[in-house]
Amino acid sequence: MATVVSGPQVASARPAAPSRRVSSSARRPNRIGTVVLLIGALYCLMPVVWVLTASTKSANELFSTLTFVPSTHLWDNIRELSAYRGGLYWRWMANTALYAGVGALASTLVSAMAGYGLAKFVFPGKRAVFNVILAGVLVPGVVLAIPQYLLLAKVGLTNTYWSVLLPSMISPYGIYLARIYAAASVPDDVIEAARTDGAREWRVFGSISVPMMMPGLVTVFLFQFVAIWNNFMLPYIMLGNDRLFPITVGLSGLLNQGASQPAMYTSVITGALLSILPLGALFLTLQRYWQVDLAAGAVKA
Amino acid sequence: MRLHSGIRIGAVLAASALLVTACSGGGGSAGGSTAGSTGGSTAAGGKVDLTFWTWAPGMDAIVAKWNAENPNIQVTVNKQDGGDPAVTKLLTAIKAGSGAPDVMQTEYQKIPTLVSSDALADISGDLPKDLKSHYSDGTWQAVTLGGDQVYGVPQDSGPMEFYYRTDIFQQYGLTVPKTWDEYAQVAAKLHAADPTKYLGTFSATDAGWFTGLAQQAGASWWGVDGTAWSVNIDSAATQKVAKYWGDLVEQGVIDNKPMYTPEWNAALNDGTQAGWVSAIWAPGVLQGNAADTKGKWAMAPLPQWNAGDNATGNWGGSASSVTSQSKHKAEAAKFIAWMNSSQEGVDILAKQGGLYPADLPGQSEALSAPPAFFPQQTDFYKTAADIAKSVKPFTYGPNVNVAFSSYNDAFGKATQAKSSAAFVAAVKTMQDATVADLKNGGFTVKQ
Amino acid sequence: MNRATVATPNRGVRRHTGLRAYGYLAPAAVLFTLFLALPIVYALYLSLRTVKVKGLGLGRGARTEVWAGLSNYRHALVGDPDFLGSVGRVALYGLVLVPTMLGLALLFALLLDARGARARGFSRVSIFLPYAVPAVIASLLWGFLYLPRVSPFLYVAGRLGWPQPDVLSQQWVTFAIANIGLWGGVGFNMIVIYTALKAIPSELYEAARLDGASEAAIAWRIKVPVVAPSLILTFLFSMIATLQVFAEPMTLRPLTNTISSTWSPLMKVYRDAFTRNDIYSAAATSVVIALATFVLSFGFLRLVQRRAFSQENS
Numbered sequence A: 001m002a003t004v005v006s007g008p009q010v011a012s013a014r015p016a017a018p019s020r021r022v023s024s025s026a027r028r029p030n031r032i033g034t035v036v037l038l039i040g041a042l043y044c045l046m047p048v049v050w051v052l053t054a055s056t057k058s059a060n061e062l063f064s065t066l067t068f069v070p071s072t073h074l075w076d077n078i079r080e081l082s083a084y085r086g087g088l089y090w091r092w093m094a095n096t097a098l099y100a101g102v103g104a105l106a107s108t109l110v111s112a113m114a115g116y117g118l119a120k121f122v123f124p125g126k127r128a129v130f131n132v133i134l135a136g137v138l139v140p141g142v143v144l145a146i147p148q149y150l151l152l153a154k155v156g157l158t159n160t161y162w163s164v165l166l167p168s169m170i171s172p173y174g175i176y177l178a179r180i181y182a183a184a185s186v187p188d189d190v191i192e193a194a195r196t197d198g199a200r201e202w203r204v205f206g207s208i209s210v211p212m213m214m215p216g217l218v219t220v221f222l223f224q225f226v227a228i229w230n231n232f233m234l235p236y237i238m239l240g241n242d243r244l245f246p247i248t249v250g251l252s253g254l255l256n257q258g259a260s261q262p263a264m265y266t267s268v269i270t271g272a273l274l275s276i277l278p279l280g281a282l283f284l285t286l287q288r289y290w291q292v293d294l295a296a297g298a299v300k301a
Numbered sequence B: 001m002r003l004h005s006g007i008r009i010g011a012v013l014a015a016s017a018l019l020v021t022a023c024s025g026g027g028g029s030a031g032g033s034t035a036g037s038t039g040g041s042t043a044a045g046g047k048v049d050l051t052f053w054t055w056a057p058g059m060d061a062i063v064a065k066w067n068a069e070n071p072n073i074q075v076t077v078n079k080q081d082g083g084d085p086a087v088t089k090l091l092t093a094i095k096a097g098s099g100a101p102d103v104m105q106t107e108y109q110k111i112p113t114l115v116s117s118d119a120l121a122d123i124s125g126d127l128p129k130d131l132k133s134h135y136s137d138g139t140w141q142a143v144t145l146g147g148d149q150v151y152g153v154p155q156d157s158g159p160m161e162f163y164y165r166t167d168i169f170q171q172y173g174l175t176v177p178k179t180w181d182e183y184a185q186v187a188a189k190l191h192a193a194d195p196t197k198y199l200g201t202f203s204a205t206d207a208g209w210f211t212g213l214a215q216q217a218g219a220s221w222w223g224v225d226g227t228a229w230s231v232n233i234d235s236a237a238t239q240k241v242a243k244y245w246g247d248l249v250e251q252g253v254i255d256n257k258p259m260y261t262p263e264w265n266a267a268l269n270d271g272t273q274a275g276w277v278s279a280i281w282a283p284g285v286l287q288g289n290a291a292d293t294k295g296k297w298a299m300a301p302l303p304q305w306n307a308g309d310n311a312t313g314n315w316g317g318s319a320s321s322v323t324s325q326s327k328h329k330a331e332a333a334k335f336i337a338w339m340n341s342s343q344e345g346v347d348i349l350a351k352q353g354g355l356y357p358a359d360l361p362g363q364s365e366a367l368s369a370p371p372a373f374f375p376q377q378t379d380f381y382k383t384a385a386d387i388a389k390s391v392k393p394f395t396y397g398p399n400v401n402v403a404f405s406s407y408n409d410a411f412g413k414a415t416q417a418k419s420s421a422a423f424v425a426a427v428k429t430m431q432d433a434t435v436a437d438l439k440n441g442g443f444t445v446k447q
Numbered sequence C: 001m002n003r004a005t006v007a008t009p010n011r012g013v014r015r016h017t018g019l020r021a022y023g024y025l026a027p028a029a030v031l032f033t034l035f036l037a038l039p040i041v042y043a044l045y046l047s048l049r050t051v052k053v054k055g056l057g058l059g060r061g062a063r064t065e066v067w068a069g070l071s072n073y074r075h076a077l078v079g080d081p082d083f084l085g086s087v088g089r090v091a092l093y094g095l096v097l098v099p100t101m102l103g104l105a106l107l108f109a110l111l112l113d114a115r116g117a118r119a120r121g122f123s124r125v126s127i128f129l130p131y132a133v134p135a136v137i138a139s140l141l142w143g144f145l146y147l148p149r150v151s152p153f154l155y156v157a158g159r160l161g162w163p164q165p166d167v168l169s170q171q172w173v174t175f176a177i178a179n180i181g182l183w184g185g186v187g188f189n190m191i192v193i194y195t196a197l198k199a200i201p202s203e204l205y206e207a208a209r210l211d212g213a214s215e216a217a218i219a220w221r222i223k224v225p226v227v228a229p230s231l232i233l234t235f236l237f238s239m240i241a242t243l244q245v246f247a248e249p250m251t252l253r254p255l256t257n258t259i260s261s262t263w264s265p266l267m268k269v270y271r272d273a274f275t276r277n278d279i280y281s282a283a284a285t286s287v288v289i290a291l292a293t294f295v296l297s298f299g300f301l302r303l304v305q306r307r308a309f310s311q312e313n314s
Helices: A002-013 A019-027 A031-054 A059-064 A074-083 A088-120 A126-137 A141-154 A161-168 A172-185 A188-196 A201-230 A233-238 A247-255 A265-300 B002-038 B059-069 B084-096 B108-116 B129-134 B137-144 B166-171 B180-193 B207-216 B236-251 B262-270 B282-289 B329-341 B343-351 B360-366 B380-388 B400-417 B420-441 C003-017 C020-047 C071-079 C081-113 C120-132 C135-146 C152-159 C173-198 C203-210 C215-243 C247-255 C265-275 C279-313
Strands: B048-054 B073-079 B103-107 B153-165 B222-225 B228-231 B275-279 B297-301 B314-322 C049-053 C063-067
Touching: A031 A265, A031 C081, A031 C120, A031 C135, A031 C173, A059 A265, A059 B262, A074 A088, A074 A265, A088 A126, A088 A161, A088 A172, A088 A201, A088 A247, A088 A265, A088 C020, A126 A172, A126 C020, A141 A161, A141 A233, A141 B084, A141 C020, A141 C265, A141 C279, A161 A201, A161 A233, A161 C020, A172 A201, A172 C020, A188 A201, A201 A265, A201 C020, A201 C120, A233 A247, A233 B084, A247 A265, A247 C135, A265 C120, A265 C135, B048 B059, B048 B084, B048 B329, B059 B073, B059 B329, B059 B343, B073 B329, B084 B103, B084 B108, B084 C265, B103 B108, B103 B329, B108 B137, B108 B314, B108 B400, B129 B329, B129 B360, B137 B153, B137 B314, B153 B166, B153 B207, B153 B282, B153 B329, B153 B380, B180 B236, B207 B236, B207 B275, B207 B314, B207 B400, B228 B420, B236 B420, B262 B282, B275 B282, B275 B314, B282 B297, B297 B380, B314 B329, B329 B343, B343 B360, B360 B380, B400 B420, B400 C265, B420 C049, C020 C049, C020 C279, C049 C279, C071 C279, C081 C120, C081 C173, C081 C215, C081 C265, C120 C173, C135 C173, C135 C247, C173 C215, C173 C247, C203 C215, C215 C279, C247 C265, C265 C279
Parallel strands: B048 B073, B048 B103
Antiparallel strands: B103 B314, B153 B275, B153 B297, B153 B314, B222 B228, C049 C063
């Protein structure tokens, strides 16, 4: 923080520094900056490292050896977790992938269309539609969960995959983002030219606009994927059958066993670790793409 | 490049379409398997599918046994988060008109709430006539609420006892407290000898625990007076219990941290918590949380308010109930009666579930050996059976949830403040919140 | 947004559009209506209802749902000190969290964008990683790291003879909860700001660099003003997230006496709906929270409107 804050003072005190400084300041490695970044990285990695070591410990070691020293029981813990109610954990994992993957894909498509429609067309009520969507961004999920349950129960959809998937498909935030990306990355003259060539509306959208919006849509997909992955309240309320649970609800159940049962801390910690891994891997691979592409797209626009 | 992206999009769309189809298949089959939960379904051959919401251990084993023996009444276990969440889910399903299971694990204190929301079916006509004789009067009263209707079959109970570390008691020359006065002295002595150690903790997150202690002291927080409810939380008995624990916390001789946290687990492991005021199911919890302390624990009756008394309270315990949305009440009633009152069922409850069965005839046979975690205390279940007989009567009302959540908040503040006066004030807060809620809901409340 | 600026570039497109826009919006509109609008209307309806009980309230038909007028609202706003208390706590939480989170996010983003700092790829990925951890699981992990007897940090601190504060005690618990929000949120906001920074054409500051301005000066005088719209938006979304804080205190609650069941407004909604089975006053409180969020957000947006929306015309 200090380096940034001191910035304007430095600049105003020395409006025109000698040019010798330029080359040196540009090439000199920024040690303080590096240290600050590494401290940030350390802070963010610490709990992950902790869960990594904690998941290698047996139930006794977890509460008797209290350091970052790993033990050797990771495999046992994974086996124990996998054995829980016939491998239910892995089913939760698959469910989560289904909810987040399909939900985010559908949501991205819906958002792309709506965002494109809002950004590239002029029509009566546009402003009102956009404001309604902005308002939708602000509504907390907890507020919606109970009415959503009661309404879905009326059509008999609670306690099914659909009860989690369908509400996940609409994301006002995704539409909002898609609108920004559409406005920034699809030039009007390109659409115009395609139409002049006689391309049909769907073709213009599908093979010209969507590819141009792609980097942004990957971002929308990621946001929505994480949002669904994170969502606890919706599946918690909608689902009674533990074979339909996503991982968050399942792990919370392992932790809240009621007074007369011991909490399954080792299984919960191992489960937490295993659930972080796939999403972390997804981030590592996809993050690079959308970073580079988004920047390129924005610069192009 | 652009063309390439176009193909990629096409592939993504196709893949998503596939996934959606796959998912609709999955959804369909899930819908099929959960049809039972929306009231049960009967297949052509007269086969009945029942769903069972529970969080008790060993239920998979008992259901597997039942399913093997009863091909026409097949039960599916849906494991739930313990306690409040499952009740809320059930009540929401009742309100929505669908989504409830056929059979539900019901904690005794939740039964009045569920009955008043019309969530449980009266199964008195579907049960064997002699079932009442299987249970103690207090347990039976909990599932009938004192009327002719029967809202469940008792499964297990949780008479309270005192657990302590024999090795630590020996090390510091402590004697097992018989009265609460002695408990306070032992607590002070232990903490003085080793300031890191405590004889117990006052847990503001476990309302059921405090309720059991108040029950032992003679409190009964709700009562029925004709057509009106009375609320007696702020009674002399409850105040006495609150002040007693408030004094201990204020003096700092017992801990003020909640139970069932990783920290408490660590404390059980390393002997920081050398005693635990708990209930009959404690061996299972200790085994799971502090496996290395095997053989070092012993169980004794709860300390008494007056020397020579013989009283205890309940902490935990559940019945199994049939919900009002079940379309197969008779079959569901048959299943829960078998599970909770046949020798076959009770054996599995005790041996594989680690529960203390409420069924008196089956109990003694099922519990011949001491818990594996207490190998040295060979008369464990004989002592327990004697203690179980001394459970004092207690009536729960229709808004236990309000009283309990008020307990968490009021006693949370009081334990944080470490003030005896705040403990007594917290009892008053609970009373006021509970009465206000009943009145607000339109219940008739006797002042 | 300024109508003139939108209309000008779109003039050519407009001729062809007509009703097509509605086709694009149709799926979103249907889903929005079914899963957002309808539940909100239903919540409004519920907030005006309540259940009345006869006598002991036992047995069939003892409960009936009736109109309650505004009594649920009156109860939520005036009759219940818990609600106002929760608002106060969350205000403090937001004051701690939002400036810290956005300040750090901006600092990290500028360092990532600046020349000279090393380990940038590693840091970017590491700082962003917590965003992939669900709040429930993050709170669980931090819960372990907070509890005095299991925390490795406090263990090390104790070994070194440093003080071992009880971070879940009354005076620190707000910071403990804010820390979890910070941990999960700083990377996300960093990426948003960093993305905006990457979009700045380098000509904009190459000149300044040649003129001898230091990296810090370039950051403060050129980069920060350009990413201001991103900062405004991240501020807005952080503010909304603050008002809706729920999963973190809810998960930490069983570990301590200091987090009450009404610690945050949404926890009160949860308690009313799920512990007290009173969905009617829960609905009323939710409506109040949603309205407050609208007023704050739109008020804020109005205040900074021109800057926020200048971004998309760039």
